[in-house]
Amino acid sequence: MSRYSLMTALLMTPMVITGIATAATAANDTPLKQQREDLTSFQVIAHRGASGHAPESTLAAYELAHRWGVDYLELDAQLSADGEVVLFHDDTLERTSDGEGHIHDYTLAELKTLDTGTWFHEAHPERTEEEYRGAQILTLDELFDHFGHTTRYYIETKSPDLNPGLEEALVERLEAYDMIEQGRVLVQSFDQESLLKVRTANPHVPLIQLLWYSPSEQDSATLTEWNDTTPGADSIRDEDFERIAEYAVGIGTNAAYRGHEVIDADFVRQAQTHGLSVHVYTINGQDEMKRLMALGVDGLFTDYPDRLLELVSE
Template structure:
């Protein structure tokens, strides 16, 4: 009888343990675990091959099997979340002025594809002409949960209310609990606002290191989010890790290296994945992979995928 009771107890404990493991193995925890592995991040889609931030660029990257589709979120004048990098329209459309001064209908009337022909003649395609600006809803409707999304809150000071609108859409499409989204920003306050809106949303703190105006030999971070790479310490990384799952950083400034393997290892030791932007040449991709980066942003995901596979 005692042996039977002991076996029953062990069986119940094993079942409870299995249930606990299964409960912790959610899509969101799986996504966070995956960040420890190498991630191929399609910068504004396959933007070296098709107009950036358009469905054509995202479809190509998705077809190739990237880990994340990267995009910039802004607000139209009537509060729609649109996918567009620049604060002004001139570079990648036939419009002019600030994007947030136009309604979605007005933005939809613009051609965001034709500019690509002159800039990238080797990839020119008449089908790109007349391409409309994308909304976040349209991107989610098109790809659903067949991929992951890496979204930047672009120029939050020019897009008041962006964080609330973004979280509302992420929740409506169940992108957070299903482990389908990272949100990045250079603006620490924007990230903290996002954390307050939904503490489960995984965040990435973007960093940009360049020489100080006062001392060209000293590197500084342009938003003063951290000290320069040579002065950064565990406490600095831990402060970011309190709200973020990783950092996105440049590796080079005007041909000079700004981070090294020790920087990457230190960030990782303090719980942060390290993603480097924007890397387009295979030699540099290989160098950063050898340094231990957890992922690279690239306009040419096909080149990076060849090295990863």
């Protein structure tokens, strides 16, 4: 070997080794691991889509949020009477449609006859987008067909007691669209048992435990959690976060109750110390967004993702 060839080989060796190491690292990476890594960065979560600008849970609201480049489209999953996974928040139809009664008492075909857009004009008479009128209830399949793997989805199992079999039906759809292995979905619930059912159906689904803190009815100075999943936020212990971390990758929580703060920076750091991301719902004012970002939270749910994206880009 010539001196030139020897020197070239010696110079190239570190590059080759680095390239091999990089390739090996890439081979060990998976979309699920990447999703978990991304959760350590701040996440913009479009609550029922851009629901401050368009009727919640409609294609119009999700299209706006997706166009703006949010990290997650948030939605509520329920079951129709014939077992279809549909996107709707309330247990009953009256607030956001021209129907009445419980959503799970109607077949998908019956739900599709309802108008879920006109109410938005009545609630926001300043809005002039006529195309919102007549918007239909979406199925999860329709949302997935529309956006595919171009975004991520933050799905709540809504009212599990009223939707028996929801968890299994949801996981079946997630698997059919390869949303789990491709790192495209988080599943959230206030109901711990519902989350554990999802984990049983597919242990790879990343889960978020929702929490709601408010003053005790017996003692307004004492905070309690709605489902007693944890003690009050002001007295939560390491073991409480450790227990959640056994099955979940994060928590979703309120930050205040009727204007009074219920979590602080210590709460956020304590959760994060145990490997839990902290996402706060539902924040629409930029001053409050700034305050919570300063506390170090990992993401915010908002009806106005454009406002939050403006702050994130600063």
